[in-house]
Amino acid sequence: MEEAIGRLWHRLVTRAADGTHPQAAARLKDLSRPLAIFFRALGGDPGLRLASATAERPGHRRRWLARVAGSGERLFPSRRDHEALRLPPVIDAFPDAALNRDAYFWLAALAAELDAETPPRRHGDDASHRNQRATLRVLRDWPGMARRYRRLVDAYLPRRRAPRELPDAEARREAAIQQALRAPGSVERWPDVPAKTPPGEPVLLWLRPDSGERVAARSAEASDAAGAPHGETKDGGEATHKAERADAPRDKHGLLLPFRAESLLSLAEFFRINRSVDDDGEPDPEAAQDLDQLAIAPTRNGERLAARVRFDLDLPSAAEDDDRIGVGIALPEWDYRKNLLRPNHVFVQDMLPRHAVPSPLPPRLAPTARRLRERFALLRAGRRWAKARPDGSELDLDAVVRAHTDRACRRTPGENLHMALERRERDLACLLLADLSLSTDAWVSNEARVIDVIRDALLLFGEALRATGDRFALCGFSSVKRHHVRFQRLKDFSAPFDARARGHIEAIRPGYYTRLGAAIRRASRMLEQEPAARRLLLILSDGKPNDLDLYDSRYGIEDTRMAVVEARRAGLLPFCLTIDRDGGDYLKRLFGPNGYAMLRRPEDLPHRLPMLYAQLTR
Amino acid sequence: MRREDFPMPPPAGGKGGGGAPWYAPVGGEEEIFAHAWRNRLPVLIKGPTGCGKTRFVSHMAATLGVPLFTVSCHDDLTSADLVGRHLIVGGETVWCDGPLTRAVRQGGICYLDEIVEARKDTTVVLHPLADDRRILPIDRTGEVLTAPPSFMLVVSYNPGYQNLLKGLKPSTRQRFVSLRFDFPDPAREAEILRRETGCDPELARRLAGLAQALRNLRDHDLEEAPSTRLLIYAATLTRAGMAPLEACRVAVVESLTDDIDVAEALLEVARATFD
Structure with a gap:
């Protein structure tokens, strides 16, 4: 009541x-x-x-x-x-x-x-x-x-x-x-108000331009915040949090209250406590939602908490790491703030998964693979009428008329009077580039993680393309800052899609971050070597480009966009298939309105990927 | 609603009295084209749809006083469609020239519109015509035609990346003097609208501003930028008595996109221009 x-x-x-x-x-x-x-x-x-x-x-x-x-x-x-x-x-x-x-x-x-x-x-x-x-x-x-x-x-x-x-x-x-x-423009001078007056009511029809402190820019500069959850709340990322840069308290000891304790503050306000050690591993998203402002204070001496908790993503020892192929390649990167391409800025290492054993197609995929092979064999037999053939199912009217005239002029008439349905050359090469960053470790359903879905998709894609006879390569990538972009060559253009290639695919593991621009540049270099007339660069992604350093949000997106533009200029056709349901905005910027497709259900990826390929190359 | 309620207005634009279709030059394209014609060089025109490529060619043909042979290319176009073929007429077979052969025999401009739509093996017949030989061998009749001085080959295409999988063979494109066309700046576009449709200058100015805004969306939200042609449609409808906003909706917004959200946004831009 x-x-x-x-x-x-x-x-x-x-x-x-x-x-x-x-x-x-x-x-x-x-x-x-x-x-x-x-x-x-x-x-x-x-x-x-x-x-x-x-x-x-x-x-x-x-x-x-x-x-x-x-x-x-x-x-x-x-x-x-x-x-x-x-x-x-x-x-x-x-x-x-x-x-x-x-x-x-x-x-x-x-x-x-x-x-x-x-x-x-x-x-x-x-x-x-x-x-x-x-x-x-x-x-x-x-x-x-x-x-x-x-x-x-x-x-x-x-x-x-x-x-x-x-x-x-x-x-x-x-x-x-x-x-x-x-009457906009009529007020030049604002009346002075005494110091303690409450601020004026915000105006609904105005907006605050770029507010002075560029928090995000600075923290991105400091190569922080990359692995942190992207301000997304559980109810679909509705509200964002305003971050305010606050100075870190000067006192030396953590947990020493710098204010008089009798003035009680409510929980929702910022305590100036120097929490130099983060004791809570899993930040509580609900607590963040209750706060209007998240205060981010830079810790002193440039020491970052993030650097300390991320040790588990450090590279494995050389003995345990994947096999390296070659010495690696230096590639440029686009810096949108300076509007220039930084030459030799990233270092890409080609790799092969270690401990990969040649393996057969998993039995659970066999029925689907068979169906796909049948469908794709039809694609291979994409046929058209060839004229002037010695035999065929139809008469070639043009040729018959020509033979008739030749006979009338007493010349030797030709004998190729038929039309036949013939297989068309598909003159096509495709490189599939899959994101293997740590984010693919997320679960998409009770049974499978993103990486499992990607693995199945790669296997079925290989089976389908083997049936078409198109030349293709399968690659994966992840990155740890700019000096170490890992480019997995699961199947090369020249290699057959066999037990060995399947073994490489079985051995992929999620890890590290997503420096998408560098991976696209590396893949473009590979695809450019192919002599085919039509070259498709298919990118499989699960989210925004990001990396530990400043390769985050806008920087990453602008660099990736530039890599896509370069690929297009080189005559390649980049296309992205994503399972990021919120990706509409940035994907459009990256690939153009018709340059990407979005999957509502990640579980569908293994079936949709080959179908998408069929649509694109029809 | 009766037919008499809608009297047929004279056709918009086109002939500007003197015979040559009206065309507003943007840079030196008229001089370049005339030089190419005089020096017997073929020309390639690339530009987005509806920016005036075809109008430019017909304007130049009329200015130079030569006949124009236009072929719209499609992917079933064979070389026989260009060169010609034998036909059976009353039991006899008769050779019938294609548009390309006619242009070579008579002299004049042969204009192949949207050349990338044609199959690549088709365009190879252009090669001997498009270099210094300027000949057209017709293997079916055994003739080798030499092009007269007034003959000129002009091809056009739209270089949007939708056509990436099609593209033009380098061996074909490197035989042409190339002109890049783009949409005119707003002031010139307003002038074009006014001249073409006779609409009032304020309407022309606002339509040009609207187009400018929508072109910001090229490659991001829109596959193709709105063309001058669409603006001319909108201006024509408005001049005929439709409300400008409605004319923009049917002639510009709905022609540009099928996506409901995008259409809503474009209509808001139109409202911001005309409401």
Whole structure:
């Protein structure tokens, strides 16, 4: 009873206090794709992700009722950082659903214009100046946005507190904000407010441009965070966490409280404790979700925890490691921040799995393999009518007419008067490149890990391609920073697909990281040697490129993209098959809209891979 | 709805009064083409679909005052389709020239559109015509035709990577003077729209801006960038009385994509332009 009344009260009071309209809400997850495309079309940076904004406590002055209801305490202000455009997960400020939706598109347009602004800015500029200027530019460049903006502002202003309800200084500031919204560009100077005044209410129709501290960039620089879980929460990665760079406390001892203990802090705030040793191996994702901000402090002396806990991924001793073939190859890598190709930046070592014993096809795959061989034998017999043959099932009318004329002119008529269905040369070479990084150790079902699925897929793929007679190679890769990219040559173009090749495939093990760009470059070099007219580079991946050093998120993606572009320039056809269900965005950037396919169920991979090959090479 | 409600307007664009189809030059392509013609060099034009390749060739044929023979290539095109074949007419067999042979006999421009669509063995018949020999041997009649000075071979194709598996043989492409075409800049494109359709300058300007934005999506969300041709369709429909947003939807957005999310986004860009 008590609970029911409590819930009822909560519902009533929050509805009265927020003035939100949940029934008309527009949700980011429904709109994210169109929004991202819209943002790019208006000139936004195509490398940016669209993500959900983090909750913040802006600490602005709220109405009495809102304070009672506890609403408006946590808001999701839009912002744009160098990785992502972050928009609120839900906009329900307006009673009209179309208007809530418009607010999203308005924010995307504004972000695109903020992007377009060139860095040298006027002195003393702040976010509100930049927002006003961007608003003006949107209205100028996109005449269709003007009415929408007007509608949004008209509906939005009454939602803000009227200046007369506020104390003096804040009232002047609020009036200025409303003025800036009503007539963008008209507010040059912001009224000064005394130091202790609460900050102004965040403006729904503005967004915070690149906030000063580039946390992620710096931590990427410090080659950290690569193996850490990618900020994904259990409920589908909805909310992200805002990271704030905080200085590490100066005191020498861990667990010494540097503040007076009588002032109790709640759990959700940042304790400045120097936890120089991480005692919790498995970070609790729920704890992270309860925090609004994750404070990341760099440990001193450049000593990183990550470096210490990752010892298990170090290379095995030479005696235990796979066999090396050759001395290795130095390859370039693309640095998007400098916009240049760093020559000889990565070192790729060709390898063969050690302890591989020649093995037959596992019996459980035999029926599928037989079916595939039958289907692919048909593909090999992709036939077309060949004209002017000495015999065949049909008459070649052209040839018959020609023979007729020849006879009429008293010349010797030809004898090749038939058409026959003949096998067509497939003049095709394919290299399959499989990701063998540690992430493939994940379980896809109760029975199988990703690596097991990949192993089966490789085996069946080999069986199918053997039936077509196309030349093919099977390779795998993983990496440990730039000096050690491991490139497994499971089957070369010249080698037959036999027990030995199957043995190599059986021996693949998950390990290390995914330096995809280097692997693509290495595979391209191999495929370029093939004389075939059509050369397909098929990439099997299970997630984003990443490695221990700065090869993470954007850097990795830009390098991989460059490797794909290079492959295309060399006349190869790169195509990616992925089991990463959330990969749509970056894969499109890497391979183009028709350059990849996504598998909803990883278990399907062994069957889908050969079929995909058949479709691609039809 | 009756037919009389929709009077047929005069055909959009095309003949600009003086006879030659109207064409807005972007760089020196007219001079290059004229030089190539005068010096008997074959020309290859590459560029995305709907950027004006075909219009350029017909414009130049009219400017130079030579006949134009156009062949649209497809993958069943045989060399006999280009050169010619024997036909049976009333019990007699009669040799019938193909478009290529006709162009070589009469002089003029032979234009092979989308040459990569043709099979590679077909394009080999062009080789002796496309180098300094300028001859066309016809093995079926035993003739060897020598091309007159006014003959010129022009081929075009769209170099998008969708055509990667097709491509052009290096031995074929290295016989041509090559011109790369791309979409014109917004101001010029607006001018083209205005000239082609007679629409008002503001509409032309906004359509060109819309195209510019959608072209940002090339290779990422869209397989092909929106062509000038599609814009002309949109402008024509608008001028005929359709609402601009609706015209953009049917002439631009739906022609570019089948994906519902992408279409929604493109329509939002159109709304941002016209709403």
